[in-house]
Amino acid sequence: MDIFSRRLTSSFLFFLFLSFTEAKEILVGGKTDAWKIPSSESDSLNRWAEKSRFRIGDSLAWKYDGGKDSVLQVTKEAYASCNTSNSIAEYKDGNTKVKLDRSGPFYFISGAKGHCEQGQKLHVVVLSQKHRYTGISPAPSPAEIEGPAIAPTSSAAGLKAGFLVTLGVVVLGLF
Numbered sequence: 001m002d003i004f005s006r007r008l009t010s011s012f013l014f015f016l017f018l019s020f021t022e023a024k025e026i027l028v029g030g031k032t033d034a035w036k037i038p039s040s041e042s043d044s045l046n047r048w049a050e051k052s053r054f055r056i057g058d059s060l061a062w063k064y065d066g067g068k069d070s071v072l073q074v075t076k077e078a079y080a081s082c083n084t085s086n087s088i089a090e091y092k093d094g095n096t097k098v099k100l101d102r103s104g105p106f107y108f109i110s111g112a113k114g115h116c117e118q119g120q121k122l123h124v125v126v127l128s129q130k131h132r133y134t135g136i137s138p139a140p141s142p143a144e145i146e147g148p149a150i151a152p153t154s155s156a157a158g159l160k161a162g163f164l165v166t167l168g169v170v171v172l173g174l175f
């Protein structure tokens with residue numbers, strides 16, 4: 001391998017590594033006009049959320065007409081009953097970003113009258129730290145990620161170290 005392709009390969013691996021660790025901004029529904037009453041169950045935002053992966057530090061982003069709609073972050077109970085009267089947070093600027101700063105469930109409903117009842121709601125579950133680096137679907141077990149040379153550990157730091165060692169071995173193998 002010549003020096004140029006070595007450099008290219010190591011930059012590629014470096015960016016691949018970044019893509020595993022960087023916090024992402026995730027557009028809700030994957031497109032700009034997704035915050036609306038779904039036309040069918042299969043079109044619902046929760047179907048989209050089930051296929052997506054949310055990690056601590058990622059942000060959700062909504063784009064909508066702030067004059068007509070809003071995003072309410074609510075409790076599980078308010079989410080289930082579409083109760084808009086006591087939200088945890090209310091956003092109506094049309095360009096809403098919410099940072100997912102902890103693991104566990106987050107519940108959002110539309111503040112527009114009657115919209116939540118017709119399915120305009122979103123439930124996302126943020127994975128806990130120990131699942132952070134299982135970024136590939138279907139998710140490999142921590143042991144697969146760390147490889148046989150490293151003792152199993154449940155800490156995120158251990159996983160990260162394991163990934164770095166694996167990456168190091170790959171890079172060294174190329175040179």
Ligand SMILES: *[C@@H]1O[C@H](CO)[C@@H](O)[C@H](O)[C@H]1NC(C)=O
Nearest residue numbers: 078081082083084085086087
């Ligand atoms: C909505 O929630 C508020 C506060 O929790 C509660 O007082 C109210 O009764 C609820 N409304 C309905 C229709 O359930």
